[in-house]
Amino acid sequence: MLSLPATPSLAAGEGHSGASEVTFLVQILLLLTVGRLLGEAMQRIGQPAVMGQLIAGVLLGPSVFGAFWPEAQTLIFPPDRDQKAMIDAVSQLGILMLLLLTGMETDLKLVGKVRRAALSVSLTGIAVPFLCGFALGELLPDSMLPRPETRLVTSLFLGTALSISSVKIVAIVVREMGFLRRKVGQVILAAAIIDDTIGWVIIAIIFGIALHGSLDIWSLGRSIVGVILFLALSFTVGRRLVLTIIRRVNDYSVSEVPVITAILVIMAGMALITNAIGVHTVLGAFVAGIIVGQSPILTGHIEEQLRGLIVALFMPVFFGLAGLGADLTILKDPHLLLLTAGLVLIASVGKFGGAFLGGTIGGLTRSEALALACGMNARGSTEVIVASIGLSMGALSQDLFTMVVAMAVLTTMAMPPMLRVALERLPLTDEERARIEQEGFEAGGFVPQLERILVAADGSATGKLASRLAGLIAGLRGMPMTVLQLTAENLQPELVAKAPLRAPEVGATAATQIAAVVEPEPAIREALDIEVAVTDSSTRADEAVAAEARKGFDLLVIGLGSTVDPQGGFHSDVTLAASHFVGPRAIVAARGVHEAAPMEARLNILVPVIGTKVSRRAAEVAFAIACASNSSVTAVYVSNASHHIDRRRRARDTREQDEAILKDLTRLGQRYGVGVHTAIRIKLAPEDAILRQARIGGHNLIIMGVTERPGERLAFGNVASAILESADCSVMFVAT
Structure with a gap:
């Protein structure tokens, strides 16, 4: 080599x-x-991976490799300016990519949950170490400064480097320790998010000051106003624009990974905008990441693709180069070693004291504030990025850069064991236990995992009811929804089999009408993001659904007027519409009051359950609809065997299992804030039990979990067919 x-x-x-x-x-x-x-x-001994990458750079640099074999080290990492420019270009792009990923992982909702404590912790945790770092910069001898005439910029950079916590390191450590959903863990992470946000704004402003070489009030004011306008426009007009771009690219591009390209273009564009207003490009990349992370089209698959590129290439290169630039041989000088120790001490005491004070002001207990202060002392990647920016723009000398990197490494490596000891003293409260259980349920639930809903419907009462039910689910979770309007021509394959497939058109008027179905909950209606795709009359229904499905949908809801075949079972129109969709499907049939008023009639839902996974998922759908529409739900336990077999089984068994199933459904309903009535029907065939309970309870909607049977026609078994053909009320079959 x-x-x-x-x-x-x-x-x-x-x-x-x-x-x-x-x-x-x-x-x-x-x-x-x-x-x-x-x-x-590093990860095997409980440290973040970036520390290993940073240490790798130190080992390959003048500190170790250069000290033992300087000729080889210079040969591989020559000081030639043109040669360094090649690897530096990857590093500079890596900074933007890292900030993009950090922004994407920033959860602003989390900040809102614990905003009082997080704000107080962040403000005091920044102010105290910032003042300490600024004072240190003002007291440094001229020989330590890159340019004594720009001491102000150096002092500001030192203050910033000492005050910001690394949200990435903090998140990794807190998550690995299992404290991310604890109150103190949420405050730590939220405060680190605020730290990062404020830090990059400060860096952007300092960069503006550095461009002019001194404190120019006019230039400083222009930078501050530029940052404020940029942030305001980014989170209003820019947010809508970015989300629209991502959605359109995802929906209408046919090339590979188009959304990744769109995200990178958005990041570069916003970075250039911040550069144009006189602040650093890192602010644009960070804000772009926050906005991109809010996109409902940003699926886990897309996020993993982007993270893989950053983690596998850009992180090792950037942090490795940062370690290469840190020449620890300077610490042979007792004065510099003492100064580095002082820097670490000032950074640790300042951050620890400021965070502890903020936690106390924010209403945390002494133990919680102590754990919080330990968690906020990790500098890690953020400090290295800040130091790298300071070095590249001449605000930090090589010696100061090495000292800051050493401080980042030492504080980060000390953070995990200190935080573990502090967190072990915090017992789990009832509130935290309930929240952890709720979040665990959402992580494994069916409805919480949905991201986009596709509705294939015509203008019939069934089509309108299907759009209404899908809109309630989508509005409750804040999901985008597309309604594909089908016509009689789409459902007659023999008329359009030879016609070319054309892209659907968007109908804004229809979207407005469908948005009205979610009464009486205005908040749900306002949360809807509806797009209506109007198919061309020459497009087959299955091809139209397949074309939309390629955009990435998690649930297909079908509502067609011709739901039941005259000879029994589902009509061929339903089979055609469902034939090319791979994934969960829901088939709706409007009956009773919903035939006359599919959008206005109040819902009274019945959910048959038999203890299977599919019936539980149907119950989730029912509870989501009930929560969004303020409706009532009754769960009825029915046997999936004949009543004779059921009686023989019950002669040997009790109702404990049946009651346990209903209790589980009751707890599930409580997760959605829905009260659940329960009933057990054991002496009737399942279809008779369901229909009888629907009549007795006056239910106008049955939501039933089913499993698809193999065959050319869509079928869910004998019980589902009997319910479809005989029910007097509306039916929704959920096939997962």
Whole structure:
């Protein structure tokens, strides 16, 4: 490997371009390999992987490799300006990518939950160490400064470097320890998010000051106003624009990973905007990440693709180069070693004291404030990025940069064990236990995992009811929903089989009408994000559904006037519409009051349950609809065997299992804030029990979990067919 950059032709000065490329590849190879191995080692001992990548750079740099074999180290990492520019370009792009990922992982809703404590912790946790770092910068001798005439900028950078916690490191450690959903864990993470946000705004403003070389009130005011306008526009007009771009790219692009490209373009565009207003590009990348992270189209698959690129390439290169730039051999000087120790002490005491004070002001107990102060002392990746920016723009000298990196490494490595000891003293409260159980339910639930709903419906009462029910689910969870309007022509394959497939058109008027179905809950209606796709008359229904499904939907709701076939079972129109959708489906049939008033009639829901997974998922759908429409739900236990077999079984068994199933459904309803009535029917065939309970209880909607049977026609078994053909009330079959 060492011989690669030093071929005879290169020694003779030939092929300079080849030398640059080979050396560049060797640098990338070493940073990735060593960084990955040490990152793996760090994680195995309870430290974040970025520490291993940073230490990898230190080992490959002048501190270790250069000290033992300076010729080889200089050969692989030459000081040549053009050569350094190649790897530095990857590093600079890595900064933007890291800030994009950090923004995407920023949960603003979490900040809102614990805003009082988080704000007080963040403000005091920033103010105290910032003042300490600023004072240190003002007291440093001129020999420690890159340019004594710009001492103000250096002082501001030191204050910023000492005051910000690394949200990424904090989140990783708190999550790995299982405290992310605890109150103190949420406050720690929320305060770190605020720290990061304020920190990047401060960096942007300092960058504006550095451009003018001194404190120019006019320039400072222009930078502050520019940042305020940028943030205001980004989270209003910009947010809607970004979410629209991501949605359109996802829905109408046919190339591979188009959303990833769109996200990178958005990041670069916003970074250039912040650069144009005179502040650093990192602010644009960070804000872009926050907005992109709020997109409902940002599925876990897309996020993992982007994270894989950043974690596998850009993080090891950036942090490795940061470690390369930290020459720890300067610590041989007793004065610099003492100054570094003082920097670590000032940073730790300042952050610890400020965070503890903020936690006390925010209403936390002494033990909680102590754990919080321990958690907020991790600098990690954020400090390294800040120091790298300061070094590149001349605000920090090489010695100061090394000292800041050393401080970041030491505070980060000390944080996990200190936080573990502090958190072990915090017992779990009843409120925390209830919240953890609720969040665990949502993580494994059916409805909480839905991101987009597709409705295939015509203009019939059934189509309107299907749109209404889907709109209630979508509005409750804040999901986007697309209604694909089908016509009689779409459902007659023999008329359109040879016609070309054309892209659907969007009908805004129809979307407005469908949004009205969610009365009487205005808040749910306002949360709806509805798009109506009007199919061309020459497009088959199955092709139209398949074209929409490629955009990424988690649930298909079908509502067609011709639901039941005259000979029994589902009509061929329903089979056609459902044939090309892979995933959960819900088939709706409007009956009774919903035939006359599908959008206005109040819902009274009946859910048959038999203890299976599909029936429980149908109950989830029922509870979501009931919660959104303020409706009542009754869960009835029915046997999936004949009543004779059921009586023989019950001769040997009790009702405990049946009651346990209904109790589980009751608890499930409580998760959605819905009261559940229960009933047990054991002496009738399942279909008779369900229909009888519907008549007795005056229910106008049965939501039933079913399993699809193999065959050319859509079928869910004999019980579902009997309910479909005989029910006097509306029916929704949920096939998962």
